[in-house]
Amino acid sequence: MTATEPTTDGSYRNKLVAVEPGGNEFIAEEDRHGKPSQLFWTWTSPNLEFATIYVGVLAVAFYGMSFWQAVVGIVIGTGLGAVAHYFLSARGPLHGVPQMVLGRLAFGFKGNAVPAVLMSVTAGVGWFATNSVSGAYALAALFGIGPLLALVIVVLVQTAFAFFGHNLVQAFERWSFPVLAVIFAVASVAILMKSHVGAPALPSGVGGLGGFLLTVGTAFGYAAGWTPYAADYTRYLPSSVSTAATGLFASAGLFLSCAVLEIVGAASVTIGPALSKNPTEAFTGELASPIAKATLLAIAIGAIAANSINIYSGAMAFVTIGIKLPSHVARALVTVFFGVAGFLVAKWALPDAAQSYEAFLLVIAYWIGPWLGVVFADQYMRRDQRIAGFLYDRSYSNWLGLASFAIGMVVSVLLFSNQEKFVGVVAKAVPQLGDVTFFVGFLLAGGLYLLMCRSKIAAERLAV
Template sequence: MTTAEPTTDGSYRNKIVAVEPGGNEFIAEADRHGKPSQLFWTWTSPNLEFATIFVGVLAVAVYGMSFWQAVTGIVIGTGLGALAHYFLSARGPLHGVPQMVLGRLPFGFKGNGLPAVLMSVTAGVGWFATNSVSGAYALAALFGIGPLVGLIVIVLVQTGFAFFGHNLVQAFERWSFPVLAVIFAVASVAILTKSNFGAPALEPFVGDGSMGGFLLTVGTAFGYAAGWTPYAADYTRYLPSTVSTARTGFFASAGLFLSCVVLETVGAASVTIGPALSENPTEAFVGELASPIAKATLLAIAIGAIAANSINVYSGAMAFVTIGVKLPAHIARALVTVFFGVAGFLVAWWALPDAAASYEAFLLIIAYWIGPWLGVVFADQYLRRGQAIAGFLYDRSYTNWPGLASFAIGLVVSVLLFSNQEKFVGFIARGAPQLGDITFFVGFLIAGGVYLVACKSKISAERLAV
């Protein structure tokens, strides 16, 4: 059985100051607009923020990498995440639905609830809180206010953008791009000219400072970049169905890759100048900058946090709606956005006292579930190549339990064997700490491999039945 897709009615189109109606419906051609090149700033602006910089800080200050070891790990990890983002973004214009709706193919309608919940919590609460903390600290340092006051300001602004929806979020990314690009370019040049690229590696807090630290760097950079992949099609589904999929994927992945690599490299370089960790990490980062540049950079960090979290809370709400919770159709996504804004604020408030430790663990844990999720999604995409899929996406009776099982097997086995966290070290990681934390790679391979074996015959039968 297949079900017709619910569609938008053509009333939203390119309106900016209007609440996006509905939730996760198929985007009708009458509502399609834009071009692939806009995706460059859509995915550059949200990464021009302090959370990106701190990935590089962690590589040197916590994992014990030299500057050049850190840069190599950053490029590899970010490149892998950007490659995944390329392929998932390219599907948006073709199918016109959010990323988590496409997830109903490999997991089934009900089975997709698990990754959708993980994504909504990761994006709408986890990332929301992480970025809100950096923005709050930036405002606190800039205006001499308490971090809690800064947090309230940041949360209100970014939740407001996400409440209105897709078009306003996209517009804000476009408006903030030149401001963020110029300020961070000036700050980056100032920091790089003062850096000591040949400085010896520091004593690592995590890992063994060699291969283990390097793999932790790759994993952290991958976790940051791949953390955007469950949102990919959310921001390409409004493009006309006739646009080039190659250009769509290219501009989305290029914005992600360049912004992450540049700022993470600057973060790694900043550690070679002076102390990297303090009660206010954003203040420590700008400590070596001249006062006008430092103030402008703090302002940019706050704007960048808003740019990132407008996307996070919007897509987190989109994923939650995709679970199948029945809400008033015309305001479903907007209502859930407010809920995640409140939840994210509470978590951010809790994380304020120890932002650095919370962030490092969060990045790796994101990669734990995204690795096997990507493995299943790409395996399904490979098996379904050329297949018509529209009739399955909104069919509540459609099941694919082997897909959920593949995801669970990849996640559980990889964590039990290779996790390297303070609260739990996997069985293999205990005996071989030089591996660092490769949970995400192992999870990807196991989940994808199991899915190819378990679902090949099922998908072949569906292809014949359609």
């Protein structure tokens, strides 16, 4: 286990309109640049979009929460996701590799392919399609064009940013931040002023503890959905930067953007339904015309900001699986592949954009919960251990880590899943629990890893 880390050559550094060379190599010090504060807009901009708003809509319109109950559930769920994001982001400058490369410690080189594929599919296809649809609907409503043409425009722009790579993606998040922040701030104030925050919960929703836990789970799924990307956007920072500041700026941007817009989404439901087959138009229908048009533009820009990150990290995760491609084209080519795949899924989803959004958010949490449990348990047991020799060693295995993940995910889903297509044994017997699959998966997978992998990691600590 003394594999040499492949490294960048110092030629990329802070270039913008240049295709990022290589794939998932260690970032050499000559290529490091930036400061932790930039992470605030890196993680604010991609969440200033309609998908974030719709999490709050779900809490009130479908889960049967009053506005204030929704606020509490949103803050708890988003807060838990932001805490996880803090710790994973902080590792980027220290180790200089993408998040899924770090995952090889917990799952082994080959075993890590399982979460890497899951992340590639949910990010590069699932989230890409979800956000592309909202962006397309916004452009269609704003310019009076067909949704399919709008979808083509959105997909081409966001795929182009991700194709060039890390530096251009980070730059776009910075450029879009002031525009998105100002427009959404104005729209949020307008919605909150018209809302009826003291209105009772809708009788048609789930209600009770079950509805509250669904709210927490959905908000967590949305925020924690970014955690498998965390180190991808901090690995270029100089190794000398503060890890605490790195984690703080990343998690603060994530928490504030998600919590604020989700709360605004919850408030919008208390105003009354807006009649439209276009979900983004339904939301902006409550706003005065100039603000509504600006908000539609911001929704489209926000979708591009989110998907530039989704497709970049989805491609990065896919490259991490270990498929051998020429290093100078691997990530860029895979980016194009996911752009095409995401477009096809988004085109299929256009006729009924909101139908599967709730299920998608919860399913993300189904695998991310146990994944986080294993990753954090591994990180805890390897504290202060030198790990460089393990990350690119194709012979390194940790099958007990993969087993912990699989058991945690399968058992939690079979017992606690509460989906339209499948209801777990416990959820069926005690429906008032709502859906706590992600909590159970996290605790079970993490606990199993601590029990089963302790001796292996202790032996590795002595060996290095």
